[in-house]
Amino acid sequence: MSKPSLYNAIRDHDFSETTCFLCGSAVENNMKSREHVFPKWLLHHFGLWDKPMTLLNGTRLAYRQLVIPCCQTCNNECLSNIEQEVQERFIAGAAEVASMDRGRLLVWVLKIFYGLLYRELFLSLDRREPGAGNIVSAEDMEQFQLLHLILQSCRVPMQFSIMESDIPASLFVFEVQEPANADLRFDYKDDIANRTMYLRLGGVGILAAFDMGAQTFAGTSFFSRYQGHPLHPVQFGELGANLFMKARVFNRTPKVLIGESPQGVNFSVLSMAGLSSTPVFGTWEAEDMAEMLMFFLGYSLEEVMPVEGRNTTWLENSDGNLRFISMDTLPWITPTEACL
Ligand SMILES: [Zn+2]
Secondary structure, three states, X not given: OOOOOOOOOOOOOOOOOXXXXXXXXXXXXXXXXXXXOOOHHHHHHOOOOOOEEEOXXXXXXXXXXXXXXXXXXXXXXHHHHHHHHHHHHHHHOHHHHHOOOXXXXXXXXXXXXXXXXXXXXXXXXXXXXXXXXXXXXXXHHHHHHHHHHHHHHHOOOEEEEEOOOOOOOEEEEEEEOXXXXXXXXXXXXXXXXXXXXXXXEOOEEEEEEOOOOOOHHHHHHHHHHHOOOXXXXXXXXHHHHHHHHHHHOEOOOOOEEEEEEOOEEEEEEOOOHHHOOOOOEOOOOHHHHHHHHHHHHOOOHHHHOOEOOEOOOOOEOOOOOEOOOOOOOOOOOOHHHHOO
């Protein structure tokens, strides 16, 4: 059997319904050769199978229709193994998910982020006119290309060498309280341009920035305080807003060196601090954070910024101690819930 090699899907612009999204081999155009972007067990667990999701271009698809072309080998030898581990750990709780091998958990979350991108964007790119009407910049495509290489760490042996992190992403797992209302137990948000995602799965909250590990250090010092405590979904939403804002003020385009050796692929990220004299992360205005909090929590401007220039926090009491918010009390009345 020949050694699997890296597939440069994005550089070669090979997106089609009959090309495996991961390794590039030819597949039939049928359901046997399809991978669910959000795994089937997850859709069943949260009652999402027939629920609609709105794509970037405005079309609505049921979650079960969110599939991407995938060959049997990638499915059986690579993805399903990770899928099974995540499912088992998910059932056992947030602490089990948090103690999973981070490289494997990264592949799991990245497949969802990249899979959505693939479904929403890449399959509709017109390869006959590569320059026409592209809504993605060349620089974004270059970063997406790197994400696709990272995803292939499940099929090709790959070593990561990064000064800022152990994996080429910033990934954090939280314990979240589960709402009694089953319709409120699942929440997904992403920011394609800044490559971040927020996933609330019942009692498990996952935040990821696909930034080559840039937020790992700063994020660990900020988020660790809130990990291992049963957060209210509003508190987890506030943490999500924080990660998304940080990614927005990230002042670097990470540079990566790829080397192939008989042992596999060496994926090295150049030190980010040294690339420029400006700080790696800028600061944000309270008004911008207010908008982000409104997006995450569904609250009004008065609730997220009661005083000009200052944002509300749900994370701490006025004495600075970690705040516990019971699921039975406010503020868990979101506009979504109010109209149910
Ligand atoms: Zn494949």
